[in-house]
Amino acid sequence: MLSPVKKDRKITHLPKYFCPNAALHTKDSFHPQVKAVCEAQKTGTVNYNIAKVIVVGDVAVGKTCLISRFRKGVFDKNYKATIGVDFEMERFEVLGVPFSLQLWDTAGQERFKCIASTYYRGAQAIIVVFDLSSESSLAHARQWLEDAMKENDPSSVLLFLVGTKKDLSSPEHLHQIEQEAIKLSEEIKAEYWAVSAKSGDGVKDFFFRVASLTFEASVLSELEKSGSRHGDIIRLTDNTEANHTPMKEKSKCC
Ligand code: GDP
Ligand code: MG
Secondary structure, eight states: OOOOOOGGGEEOSOOOOSOGGGOSOOOSSOOHHHHHHHHHHTTTOOOOOEEEEEEEOSTTSSHHHHHHHHHHSSOOTTOOOOTTOSEEEEEEEETTEEEEEEEEOOSSGGGGTOOOHHHHTTOSEEEEEEETTOHHHHHTHHHHHHHHHTTSOGGGOEEEEEEEOGGGSOHHHHHHHHHHHHHHHHHHTEEEEEOOTTTOTTHHHHHHHHHHHHHHHHHHHHHHHHHHHHSSSOOOOTTHHHHHSOOOOOOSOO
């Protein structure tokens, strides 16, 4: 039997974006229909469960440290994913509903740029990681995304662009590389975050945001499907599209 979800993995409010210029959306609460469905879940009528999240980016940008910082709460340089397992399961509860992220880390294949298509296939979210202290890793981000997208449907995948090793950058350098990263995020319609696995800065907030937006998108997509199948289940309103389309509100932040 599954153990209960840890107290610190319970999400009761939509977590805030990192930067409004590069957010998937900037609403401050979950979609009303998602909230309604989660209420219904409390009576056992719906079940949204697992989302596949793939993590890509150049070798040594800090993908594995990022995942292990979130999973274990420490900076673990020697962390290795469990041998023979492609992903680690991270369990959450969103608005009272159990929800898990399958976090797919590479086992070093990115060194040879020959990641198997099974790794990429069927992702609900793609996290493209770059190192904030390495311009070249940001320059390669687009190629990682293109490779990952070949195996996925662009309309149903949420994209995140994450700069790691924030602790290594001076404020001036950080500002400069962030401008480029935000520009790229706008182009590829990704949500931008800057984090440090070493200090832990932003890591938990980031994964909570990934879990929340992925959960919201999968509930809405299930509703849409079941609505068109039966016609009797809540149909999504016309503004659903707008709710999903990345909003680019200009602001002075970041
Ligand atoms: P991966 O190849 O992308 O999985 O990269 P790793 O997670 O193995 O990290 C590569 C190197 O970067 C290791 O030496 C880590 O100690 C270091 N590293 C990872 N994250 C951080 C961070 O946030 N800050 C600093 N200073 N070093 C980091
Ligand atoms: Mg690794």
